[in-house]
Amino acid sequence: MSQEIDVSLVHVTKRFGDLTAVDDVSFDIPKGSFFSVLGPSGSGKTTILRMIAGFETPTSGDIYIGGERVNDVPPNKRRCNMVFQRLALFPMMNVLDNVTFGLRRRGGMSKAEMEKLAEDALARVGLQGLGKRKINQLSGGQQQRVALARSLVLDPTVLLLDEPLGSLDLKLRQAMKLELKHLQARMGTTFVYITHDQTIALAMSDTIAVINKGKIEQIAPPEVLYRRPATHFVASFVGENNKLLAGRVTRQVDDQVCEVDFGGIPMVGRMGDPLKPGDTVDLFIRPEMILLRPGKHEDGILGKITEINFDGSHSLVTVALTESSRPLAINVKLQHTEQAPDVAVGDIVTLSWRWDAANAFHPVDQSHIEKEA
């Protein structure tokens, strides 16, 4: 399958003095896709975006936009536009002048034509008729839309978004999230979205690149990222997880599945790293993929409920493992469906999960992960 590539980074490295902000990063972004770069703050994701936009030059490596090498092309000559984190709307102009700004720079068009295009762009983001407003007369959500329209009116090859939803409140963020995705699907423009918010990245993206300490950890569609994390960092950063530390591999079931011993209790999981019996591993178990049955059952792990936290759509049940030789607790996300078991604190329950609900990795130095995640 040959796919047209809109943005391509080839072994891109960026150093600021002693600090390596971006470390040998390569990826291709197919035309018309929604690509997210997900990472904790300070991971280098903003630097990547600023290099694509042209505000930073790579120390080494090449950047291509639409097949053209753009390392030496200044930002005002690149066929990509950016929606800034703090939007950077021009407060000295009204909405319409903000949107026509790029067209006026480009020239070769009458004022009426520019304003027609700008009105169209405003209509596309649901702001028709607000052209004469001043920027400070708009709500946060409306300002987001102006920032989008200001970039989209130029019909860029690539639209770069630097976490623009971060400043919105939860409800508005959810709404804008969907709207942005629909807009992208409708226009077919390639979006590159930078965020530290995995829920946004998982919900909107076709592909996500997880970055940590300047290095790419995994590039995959959201579902793959969630179900089959490639590294310890991805497993702990993306989604909610039970994280059990320092178990021992007892058996390799097949080329994907292994058995791990935690305090005398055998558990099953997918091998994230190549593992062999005797290896020390950390195990990440998705709380919503664990089956909780009341009472004792032979085919599972025995535990006692110590806490139940109601959270609307589900409850988070904390289960202390009764037969383990060291204190271990596992959180289970219980959906409030008809089949949901009726349990209370103090109940004895049995936990079990399919092998692909858990991922096992070699432990890494924990200190930095705790700090950054």
Place this chain on the structure above:
Amino acid sequence: MWKRIKRARGLWLLLIPMLLWIGLLFVLPHVKLFILSFQERRGGAFTLDNYAAFFHKSLYTKVFIRTALFSIFTTLLTLLISFPAAFIITKVLGKKMKALLLLAIVLPYWVSELIQAFTWMVLFRETGVISYALQYLGITDHNIEFLYHNSTIVVGLVYTSILFMTIPIMNSLDTLDDSLIEASYDLGGNFWSTMREIIIPHAGPGIMVGSIMVFMLNLGNYVTVTLLGGKNSLWFTEAIYNQFIVRFNQNQGSAFGVILLTFSVIFVWIVLKITKQDLTEAM
């Protein structure tokens, strides 16, 4: 809490020193000046002669126009020199260089204007540093007098007012979010269009405050103009000085003072109107 502070009647007492200052040293003298300007020198009867003298003697009107034009020109020149400096200091340089350059701008003002003017004289006079340096380099073989030219006055005035232009512009540029500049470039803007559409409009109030201050300072300058311009400086303040001190004609001097004040107020008002700036906003 704040309401309680606002309601406290004692707060107004704190304003009294300032009100006294303005009332006694600004309002009162100007009222007196205004009255004097409409009185005859002898007897004190009402007259318009003092103003008539200004319009009939072409020397006075010429000096006045000359002063006004030179003040405007010098203000523009100061703006032209100060704006790039303010921009570079606030937006381009790192913290250390910023502090250093700011110090370099402020430092000369630790010396009084009088001393500043004298140092210029040391440089510019016939037997001064520049004249000797030119001879030493073989560019000329005789002493050159740099003092007492129009250009010397302009150089001196620009020098004494750079600070008052640079600081307000720096203040306004400081509040300009750098991402606005980046956004302009991102949307296809270049240096000049970004300057014209983003940076200068944002700095507008600062430019206005600086220009008003510098214009007023130039218009009312006496020391620098007299010392660097000498007898030929023909600055309007000198005419006022002459009426008061040399000719003991307070009434004529007062009329000149009122004319100068009226002109500067009207001029500033017109400029504010033309540039669509609001004085309260600008300040």
